[in-house]
Amino acid sequence: MRVKMGRKVAGGARLVTIGSARYAVDAHTLRQLEVIPVAA
Template sequence: MRADQAPVDALVELPECCLQHAINEQPALALRLRELGFRPGVRVQIGRKVAGGARLVTVGTARYAVDAATLRQLEVIPVAA
C-alpha cells in the first residue's frame, strides 16, 4: 500500500523497499526523507489531511506535513494496533 492510501490515524511500518520509487525517480527527495527519519523498519502514524492534500505524518516524536505527491512514493505496511 502507498502512504497516501492509508486511513487516517493508521500506524504503518516502512518496509525495506519503502523509498525505492523515490530513489529511482527523485534521489534528492529520498535523501531528504531519510534525513527526516523515514527509514526501513520505522513505524509511522499517518494523520489527517491538511491544506493542499498533504497529510500529517508522525515519525518518532516529530510531526511533518508531507505532500500527496511524496506520500504516493512511499510504500508502507499496515501494523495491527
C-alpha cells in the same frame, strides 16, 4: 519505530508522525511511498 498517518491538511498533504517528530508530507510524495502495514 512507529509511523502514524494523521489528518489531511491544505493542498492534500497529510500529517505524518515518526517518533516524537511531525511532518507535513505532500500528496505527490505520499503516492511515492511504499507502506507495509503490520499488526499493532
